[in-house]
Amino acid sequence: MRLSKSTIACASSALVLALLAGCGGGGKGHGPCSAAGGCGNNGGGNGGPNATTISAQPQNQSVLTGATATFTVTATGADLQYQWLRNGEVITGANAASYTTPPVTYLDNAAQYSVVVAGKHGTVASTAASLTLTLSADQQILEETLLATDDSSYRVRWNLNYSGPQNAGVNFAYSERSNVSASPLTAGPQVATPTLPFNMTASLPVIAARPTRILKDGVVLVVPGVQEARRYTYVGSGIRTESLASDGTTVAYSFILSDFSKVALSGAVASTPAEMAQWFNSFWSNAAVLTPGAQYLAGAAYTKYTSINEGDRYDAFDCTTATVTANITPCFSNITLQAAMTTGIPSNADARTYYLADGVLTTVGGVPVWVANAPRPVAATLTSTVTYRIYFELNGNVYTGALTRDGAVVGGTYYVANPTAPAVEDRLVFFPYQIRLNKAAHDSLKNALAL
Structure with missing residues (x-):
């Protein structure tokens, strides 16, 4: 069940120093809005034995970036309905006693979360709880x-x-x-x-x-x-x-x-x-x-x-003359990658010749790429980072490089x-x-x- 816009407007206004009086709802016991007794407690009156009340307010939450935060309210009364708000704005679909945020970002730091609780005998607005990133x-x-x-x-x-x-x-x-x-x-x-x-x-x-x-x-x-x-x-x-x-x-x-x-x-x-x-x-x-x-x-x-x-990171290397632009030098021109790998491509740095059967031919970002099965030797990389020799075909040329895998x-x-x-x-x-x-x-x- 969802609260009407008029009910939400009435109760959320109570968050602002409970300034509203007579928010509607009419009927026996019609009275002012308040965070304690609700809005228009039908039958019980404000603070009456059947009034909609909040016994445990939402608490401030502190979480890491990317985590979720859960805000909870405890209320008593008959036929309770809930509507959560963020900075006074209705959160669509947040209609339970607890609300869990999506993964938070820097934009959520210091956001205020509150809830309007409506029941058979009145409507009450909670105090606001703050979300703080840590x-x-x-x-x-x-x-x-x-x-x-x-x-x-x-x-x-x-x-x-x-x-x-x-x-x-x-x-x-x-x-x-x-x-x-x-x-x-x-x-x-x-x-x-x-x-x-x-x-x-x-x-x-x-x-x-x-x-x-x-x-x-x-x-x-x-x-x-x-x-x-x-x-x-x-x-x-x-x-x-x-x-x-x-x-x-x-x-x-x-x-x-x-x-x-x-x-x-x-x-x-x-x-x-x-x-x-x-x-x-x-x-x-x-x-x-x-x-x-x-x-x-x-x-x-x-x-x-x-x-x-x-x-996955695909570094591109010069095969012959050293360059400093995107125009890296190819190993071969006017040949397909599969044909070049079938013939075999020698790598002086890796001290071996790579053939088609030594790896897997795939497509990455629309580009044919061959990836070696075995890592490059540490004598060639001089690092503990595990990388794999690659050759790729681009604009009719075959180039070389190295793959560093995700993780x-x-x-x-x-x-x-x-x-x-x-x-x-x-x-x-x-x-x-x-x-x-x-x-x-x-x-x-x-x-x-x-x-």
């Missing part, structure tokens, strides 16, 4: 640096020799700083565009990262290697981060970030915890990189987290644990986590560099 522990750690105006999240990029001197034009160490201007919890998706690279050395020029190219929906997207914009959204207890293509709008690929921890740094830089020192590998393994006696600045800390690939853990860097081991996989330890520095930690590391 941060998870992971989201709180993220905001401690990404949102803070006096701090930042620093990503360090480097290529440094494990021993001996560094070579200008080959080796480098630089950083990028990212911030968002508001919390995704209450302001919705936030885009962070990193700064231009900060050179962390005095002697080595910056060599900026090359762009990433992604095959998606039948086209090749370019994600800039410098100032790659990322959009942050909260999903349950985690954080979705979407890498945007060069147009600043199209999502090229995305991750779910979780398992955050924040570790304080103090004392000598040389005594940095192993998980950070090994993750940055050559900074600590090469005795010529850090200045002896360097100390961490007050407040230094790093954040460690796990990054999970969301959705794959995105690995960080690696540590040389056994330099004398004959095989790469035996020499290196790969880390399945990511690390970012706050400003004090970044400045401490930069100040400690002897390069």
